[in-house]
Amino acid sequence: MPEEYQLLAEYAYRRLDHCRYGEKKTACKDCPTHCYAPKEREAIREVMRWVGPRMMWYAPKDALIHFFHKVKYWLQSLSFRTGVIVLLCCIPFYILSFAQMLLPISVAAKGILWTILFGLAKTCQYGGLTILGVEGYKRLKNKFKKKKE
Numbered sequence: 001m002p003e004e005y006q007l008l009a010e011y012a013y014r015r016l017d018h019c020r021y022g023e024k025k026t027a028c029k030d031c032p033t034h035c036y037a038p039k040e041r042e043a044i045r046e047v048m049r050w051v052g053p054r055m056m057w058y059a060p061k062d063a064l065i066h067f068f069h070k071v072k073y074w075l076q077s078l079s080f081r082t083g084v085i086v087l088l089c090c091i092p093f094y095i096l097s098f099a100q101m102l103l104p105i106s107v108a109a110k111g112i113l114w115t116i117l118f119g120l121a122k123t124c125q126y127g128g129l130t131i132l133g134v135e136g137y138k139r140l141k142n143k144f145k146k147k148k149e
Contacts, residue, residue, distance in 0.1 A: 008043050011036075030073065075130045083136055087128025093121035 001009075015035050019025050028036065028044070036044065055063040097117035101110055132140065 005047070008040065008047065011040055012044065026073075027069075072130060075127060076133060078131045080132065080136050080139070083128050083131030083133075084140065085128075086124055086131060090121045090124035090128065093117050093124060097121060 016025075019035065020033070021031070025031065028034075028041075034041065055066070094117075097114050100113045100117065103110070105113075129137065
């Protein structure tokens with residue numbers, strides 16, 4: 001490894017060792033406290049731009065985990081209303097996944113349709129719950145309790 005990159009790696013390890021967020025640390029670009037000097041931060045960005053596209057080939061497990069963390073972070077940044085809408089979208093998919101069994105088509109086609117529609121229902125359900133988060137779920141639960149009383 002060239003000396004320039006070796007020094008950058010050592011700098012990054014030193015910064016990580018002294019990070020006040022410890023094991024709960026997010027990605028540096030999402031961190032509220034920027035502990036890298038501007039020059040090193042730009043050098044790290046340059047390295048990440050080069051490494052990012054190659055990560056899928058050399059560390060596919062890490063690449064998928066990174067991708068899912070980014071998606072989860074993005075979903076959690078959406079509003080409560082969006083979460084409720086996405087959550088409500090699962091209802092028609094659940095209905096359609098079972099209602100299509102009444103259609104006069106082959107068993108194989110019914111199986112494929114059920115898999116796709118049920119998968120979409122589950123995706124909407126888990127996506128909506130991820131957007132809502134724990135607090136949104138409690139808020140929604142309390143809303144339904146009030147209506148019953």
